[in-house]
Amino acid sequence: MSMQALALAFLAFTAIGGIAWVFIYPMLSGEKKAESRRASIARSEPAAARQADKSQRSRREQVEGSLKDLESRRLKEKSVPLSTRITQAGLSWSTQKFWIISGVLAAVAGFAALSAGGGVLGAVGMAFGAGFGLPRWLLGYLKKKREKAFLKALPDAVDVIVRGIKAGLPLFESIKVVAADSPEPLRSEFLAIIETQTIGMPLGEACARLYERMPVPEANFFGIVIAIQQKSGGNLSEALGNLSKVLRDRKKMAEKIQAMSMEAKASAAIIGSLPPVVMVLVWITTPDYISLLWTDRLGQFMLVCCVGWMTIGVLVMKKMINFDF
16 A cells, blocks of 8 residues: 555544544534533523622623712812811811901011011011911811821721621711710711711711811721611621721821821921021121011012921921822
C-alpha cells in the first residue's frame, strides 16, 4: 500500500472521528441533557429571585437619587443665606440683630481708629474689618467648633440607635434615647428631628434635613441611610452599624491628616505672625520710626496693601494644607 493511500485513510478516519465527537459523544455522555436542564432552569427563574433583583434595582435607584440630591445641596451650599449660617453656628440671633451688632462693631472700631490718629482711610479700613469681617469670622469659627463637637458624638449616637433597634425598640424611640442622653449640639439636632417628625413630616425626610442645619458629609450619610430604609426597607441595624464603622474610619483619617499637616500649619503660623510681631517690636523700641505707617497717607496706603497681601498669602497657605476627603 502506497503512502498516498495511507495518508488518505488517516484523514478519512480523523474526519469521521471528529464528526462522531461533535454529534454522537454529547448524546452518550449526557451533556445534551445537562444543557437542556440548565436552559430550563434559566427559563423558569424563580419569582423570589426576580423580586430580589427588583428590590436591588430599587435600592440602587434610591442611592443614585440620594447622591444626586447630595450634589445639588453642595451646589446650593455656595450661596448659603445669612439666616442659615447663623443657625449653623448655633446662635438664636435674627438677621436684624446680626446687622445691628455688625454696625455697632464697625462704629466702635472706626471711632477708635480716628481717636488714635489713624486718619480717615485707616478708620474706614478698621470699620470695614470689624463690621463685615469679624462677625463672619465669628460665625465660621462657631460653625466649625459646633461641627467638631457633633462629629465627635455622632458615632456613639449611631451605636446607641443600633443597640436600641436590636433590642426591639422602634427607630423613633431610639432617636429619643439619643436626644435625651447625648451632649450638645447632637442633643439639639436630634430634638429638632423629633419635633419635625411630630408635626407630621416623615422620619426619613426629617433625618435628611439634618444636613441643612449641620452641613457635614457624616450628617448627610445618616440622613441617606434612614431615608433609603424608610422607602425600600432592609436591615436597618446592619446599615447603621456599617455607617458607624464608616464614621469612625473617617474620624481616624481626619486625625491622621491633621497629624501629617501640623508641620506645614506651624510653618504657616510662624511666617504669618512674623510681620505683625516685628512691627510691634519696632513700635516698642522706636515708635517714631514706624509711626509714619499710620500718620502719613502713603504709609496708611502701604499698611492697607500689606495687610491685604498677607491675608491673601495666609488664605493660599491654608488652602494648600487643608484636605477634603
